[in-house]
Amino acid sequence: MGCDTGVKQKRFFIETWGCQMNEEDSEKLSGMLESMGYAKTDIKKEADIIIFNTCCVRENAELKVYGNLGALKNLKKSNPGITIAVCGCMMQQRGIAENIKKRYPFVNLIFGTNNIHRFPELINNAMQSENTIMEVEDDEGEIVEGVPIDRKSKIKALVTIMYGCNNFCTYCVVPYVRGRERSRKSKDILDEVKKLGQDGYKEITLLGQNVNSYGKGLDEDINFAKLLYMLNDVDGIQRIRFMTSHPKDLSDELIDAVKNCNKVCKHIHLPLQSGSTRILKKMNRNYTKEEYLSLADKMKSKIPGLAITTDIIVGFPGETEEDFEETMDVVQRVGFDSAFTFLFSPRDKTPAADMPDQIDDDTKHKRFNRLVDLLNTIGLQKNLKYVGRVVEVLAEGISKNDESKFMGRTDTGKLVNFKAGLDVTGKIVKLRIDEAQTWSLNGELVD
Ligand code: SF4
Structure with missing residues (x-):
């Protein structure tokens, strides 16, 4: 037990919008803040540092950031000592960082996705400055390894294997804000995954905008399929997931790797x-x-x-x-x-923003609802096929909807709720599925 020095530990709060890559960036920000002596809090008004990690892929997420920033004005007034930082993809879009600086002058620090590793220095500078510190680099630069990371889960870990995207789908901002494709060296990924295995992690999810182009441009004989074979041998890790795969780049070699690697879900x-x-x-x-x-x-x-x-x-x-x-x-x-x-x-x-024949909201919503109905019907049919089957589930913890139950996932990604007498968190358990719903299954432990 530590002794009470009477000095209150400083705390930080991070809100994250967007994809799993943003979540992993937030885990890195947490890791760096913890190494600087800060503790995490889920209560915004108790925090000494508030960080918004933003996403620009959908308009909704952007609007939420502005709403949340506006709401901080009073908090900053009543507690001028707090430091407010805004980062993430939104900041990489031309004009947005400048606009935030102008509209929300109480923000202390604005930085982009390419300089996360410089965060400790940036936040220190921001704390000592009267003005907003803004550092948004367009140039994606080199991949920086070894940034401390505070992972949300002790069972499942997100591991980014590549950054950026070269595809320029006409509706997507990612290539503009995250830059061109860059892959991490396989040895760096392997070392990280080995360490995760030693630390008791059971599942990893390999992340990239298009994992199927992993390895291009690296000075080694590697591609995504080879990386999977390599990681499949890591002790301790029992499940490997990945996302996202672009259909145009999905090779036969990768299909074989998914089939042959027993740990690849x-x-x-x-x-x-x-x-x-x-x-x-x-x-x-x-x-x-x-x-x-x-x-x-x-x-x-x-x-x-x-x-x-x-x-x-x-x-x-x-x-x-x-x-x-x-x-x-x-x-x-x-x-x-x-x-x-x-x-x-x-x-x-x-390009899609300026295309002719934009679809009106009413038509979009009607089509959307028809699609969701069809997906739900098919999802339920698929889930019903699990009833009576025995499946292996990695138990992740207490169910969010029913605290008397645990929840976990099958290797096919199905969410299963079940009762257990002991704490089975982090274990792979065998369950007989006895009920199926559209989004989840219920099961019972079998010996
Ligand atoms: S492949 Fe994905 S990330 Fe890349 S441009 Fe297309 S939608 Fe965006």
């Missing part, structure tokens, strides 16, 4: 975006409806029991009723286990 997240070849072309996705369908068929036939999940955008400019029906057709034929569905939202400086 039999689940692939393969964004479809649209089922219409005409719309896919306008999106610059570089595959056709038929190519997507035959890829999905090939994977299903090579990897028995494979779960496929996807992302779909509804209401892309020019999407006709026939185009939308093509999307519904692919959803039926592939039989996705689940999907992230999005209403098209025009993002500044992307």
Whole structure:
């Protein structure tokens, strides 16, 4: 037990919007702050440092950041000693950092995604300055290894294997804000995963905007399939997941790796975006409806029991009723286990924002609802097939919806709630599935 020195430990609060890569960046910010002697708090008004890690992929997330910043004005007035920092993808968009500096002059620090590793120095400078410190670098620069990280979970870890994207899908801002593709050296990834295994982590999720192009540009004989074989041998780690895979780059070698590596989960997240070849072309996705369908068929036939999940955008400019029906057709034929569905939202400086024939909100919402209904029906059918089966589940902790139960996931990514007499967190348990709902399963422990 530590002694009470009477000095109150300083605290920090981080709010994160957006994808898992942002979550991992926030874990790094937490890790750096903890090494600086700060402790994490979930209560904003108790914090000495407040950080907003922003996302610019969807308009909604951006609006929330502005709303939250506005709400900090009074807090800063009543407690001028707090330090407020804003970072993340939104700051990489031209004009936004300057705008925040002007509209919210009480913000102490604004920085981008490419200089997270310099955070301790930046926050110290900000604390000593009367003015807002702003450092947003366009140049993606080198990958910095060894940044301290405070992971949210002690069981599952996010591991970024590459940064940026070269694909320029016409609706997406990522290539503009996260820069071109850069891969981490395989040895650095392997060392990190070995350490995670030694520290008791059971599952890793490898992250990249397009993991299928991992290794390009590196000075070593490596690609994503080879990386999976390498990581499959790491002691302690029992499950390996990855996202996201661009269909145009998914090789036979990778399908074989998913099949052959016993720790690689039999689940692939393969964004479809649209089922219409005409719309896919306008999106610059570089595959056709038929190519997507035959890829999905090939994977299903090579990897028995494979779960496929996807992302779909509804209401892309020019999407006709026939185009939308093509999307519904692919959803039926592939039989996705689940999907992230999005209403098209025009993002500044992307080509799609200026395309003619933008779809009106009413049509978008109606199509969206039809799609979600279909996905829910298929999701439930898929889940019902689990009833009566015995599955292995990695127990992650207490269920959010029912505190008398634990929750975990199958290797196909299905959420299962179950009762257990002992704390089984972090263990792989065998469960017999006795009930299926659209989004989750219920199970019972078997010996
Ligand atoms: S692959 Fe397309 S959607 Fe994905 S990050 Fe790159 S540009 Fe964006």
